[in-house]
Amino acid sequence: MMRAFLKTEAGSTSVLLAATVVALLWANSPWGGTYESFWHTQAGLSFGAGEFSLDLRHWVNDGLMTIFFFVIGLEISYEVRLGQLRDRRLVAVPAVAALGGMLVPAAVFLAFNAGGPAAGGWAVPIATDTAFVLGLLAVVGARCPDPLRAFLLTLAIVDDVLAMMIIAIFYTAHLSLPALVVAGLLLAAIVTLRWLKIWRAPAYIVLGFALWLATLASGVHPTLVGIALGVLVFVYAPSDHKLLRAGEAVQQFTSEPSAGAAREAARSVQRAVSVNERLQLRLHPWSSYVIVPIFALANAGVRLDAETLREALTSPVSLGIALGLVLGKVAGISLGTWIPLRLNWGVLPGNLVWGQLLGGAAVSGIGFTVALFIVDLAFDDPAIAAQAKIGILAGSLLSALLGWIIFRLVWDRGGVCAPPEAEPEEELPELLAVPVGPGDHVRGPDDAAVTIVQYGDFECPYCGQLRGTLHDLLDRSPDVRLVFRHFPLRTMHPRAVAAALVAEAAADAGRFWEMHDILYDNQRYLTDEDLGHYAAELDVQPWKDVPRHRRRIAADEQSGHDSGVRGTPTLFVNGVRHQGALDAASIARAVEDARISP
Incomplete structure (x- = not known):
């Protein structure tokens, strides 16, 4: 809704x-004078000798x-x-x-x-x-x-x-008591119809229009x-009873299609809402x-x-x-x-x-x-x-x-998603606790001079913004590679874990980065139904091996916690935490510093 x-x-x-x-x-x-004259044009209804008129x-x-x-x-x-x-x-x-x-x-x-x-x-x-x-x-x-x-x-x-x-x-400039009484009676009549569960649209339309006229005359x-x-x-x-009746009507139409069955199915489905x-x-x-x-x-x-x-x-x-x-x-x-x-x-x-x-x-x-x-x-x-x-x-x-x-x-200024409880008083580590290994998701050459490790969350809007910045950096810098590790913020982003599971399923098919880009392009649409559609696009079975994928995500999370990650996105450049802003210029400077560092 x-x-x-x-x-x-x-x-x-x-x-x-x-x-x-x-x-x-x-x-x-040049025809500005017609603006006011047009909207002051009178229009109304006449009933014999009676007339009701308002300007437009x-x-x-x-x-x-x-x-x-x-x-x-x-x-x-x-x-x-x-x-x-x-x-x-x-x-x-x-x-x-x-x-x-x-x-x-x-x-x-x-x-x-x-x-x-x-x-x-x-x-x-x-x-x-x-x-x-x-x-x-x-x-x-x-x-x-x-x-x-x-x-x-x-x-x-x-x-x-x-x-x-x-x-x-x-x-309310002035009040007409008789019209106000009539309006009150009409409103009471509508409430009575509702209480009696009389659902006839014409009755409500007629009473509603009469109530509008009475209220207009009352000064309110x-x-x-x-x-x-x-x-x-x-x-x-929707009640279980109405849903069951709607399901039966649809099933009846499916088994014996006819105009009558179609009408009954449509009515039953409509009444469920x-x-x-x-x-x-x-x-x-x-x-x-x-x-x-x-x-x-x-x-x-x-x-x-x-x-x-x-x-x-x-x-x-x-x-x-x-x-x-x-x-x-x-x-x-x-x-x-x-x-x-x-x-x-x-x-x-x-x-x-x-x-x-x-x-x-x-x-x-x-x-x-x-x-x-x-x-x-x-x-x-x-x-x-x-x-x-x-x-x-x-x-x-x-x-x-x-x-x-x-x-x-x-x-x-480098927005970061972080739950309120994830703000420790202790000094956070500056070095990556778990080095990049064969199981990591890597985009870029294996012999790259600079490695950027990103801890990210597919529902985090700041990660979505950063994705374009990192993509442009990789396009301009053939000696840079990107490693993505999962760090779903479960209390803030309820769909992040499900999205990470689908990304891992895509990784099994060798299509992690394709799914990575699809998920960030559709951050506001990460329901199970949405994720199923994205998986179907890449011919991936999203829920085939969930326990193993959960273990993999948990391992990324643990490596992040050990490295002092408390929010997303968090970057490490050649194993050192990036302390600056998350804009293109700041990250480019960090990469350049990493190139010249021993």
Whole structure:
């Protein structure tokens, strides 16, 4: 579920970015006047003498965005019942981090605008745009490990919930009690249908649309209906009974194929999966590739002429939002992460290190969709709204740049994966304890002047980055060879041992280095099924001699421990531990020093 979610959100980022660029180009073109006039075009429905009408921008912001928030509600419901939000210790840290990432940016904004006409926009810099964040992390690639994605996704979910609560509490201008009562009754009717286990889609669609209309008339923002309905959608893990029935139906179709058997098999398989998951599968592409880009097209257009930009540079609104997103998010999320860890309220997934968390905190300052959404609610003055949008664009761009720089710095300074307990106080050995022998995996000539021994882990992102550096070095240096030894970090990388076993199986077939490269090219996809596919590509039997391969991996690990290896990657150049950074220049200098050393 999470992999599919990440893939959809990351893939839609380019569409969202394109829509934003189109909106800006449109608003700043010679036909810029048509931008606002188009989105203020009235459209509606008439029923005899009655008429219901909104302009196009409100149809997008109040209508289509309800579906967007409905999808968020589905995701929240799933994660609370079956996903990451079930484990309180894993939720505690990102939840407090999300709270800090909202309070500090709001305080930064108010430091510039308290008491002024724009003070009501304090909530603009509080929200994180999940689509843009995950899209940027996809570009960052292996520098951002899966545990950090999981941490940021949990943070974003909590962020969305808190943002919706803030919108409901602070951005409801007026209330119509009769409409609010009707909305409450309709919501109660939907809850009753759910309690009675009546699963008729037309009934929910009609009641849901009526609830949206009543909420719109009540003064409460109707997108809250989306969150509420999404949370109410039933979610469950497939039961053994339903799985068995689905299996029997499929078996029946296989033995006696017919249209009726095919229909029954499809129904049985479908019923084994909860409605929540089926709706997510159907609606995520529409939400990510259609609704959110249309929202950006309708709201991101702002004039960027010299006068507007000059005003924005000195505007407390623009500065408060931009600095709130860039500095406030980093400070708030970092503090909100440190406090629960310090008080032992929870743990981090996968033993993340602070460099990764700071990069994640920085990119969380990309506040776009919900930020623009709140601008529409907070500001009636078009000039102030325009300054706010410029602040959002500037702050989001700077946050993306800052996050990219932090991730790059973590790599360039020689990032190493190491579990927290693997930081001994004793002085570590500098020499390789077990010399290179006939059983080692060697790439390069036997008579090489320089031998680099790498202790690595196939799931370690730093090892994945280093692979390209070492490959380039071997291509340029025919007198250098590389020896790979296994050092899987079992507490941090749960798939590392399985990947090492498959690599050893490939070694039996003389194809270790081919498998080595495949595994590093696919670090995020190392399930047993994935490993089986890679083995099939190389005509390797991955689980044929597991006990022997485990002994071989254990021998590599023991040699690493005896040599003082505590994290990955660790390099030895001609038997001496490499103490410098793990970038190309540092390793090349170490190789050159080894050539001239006796």
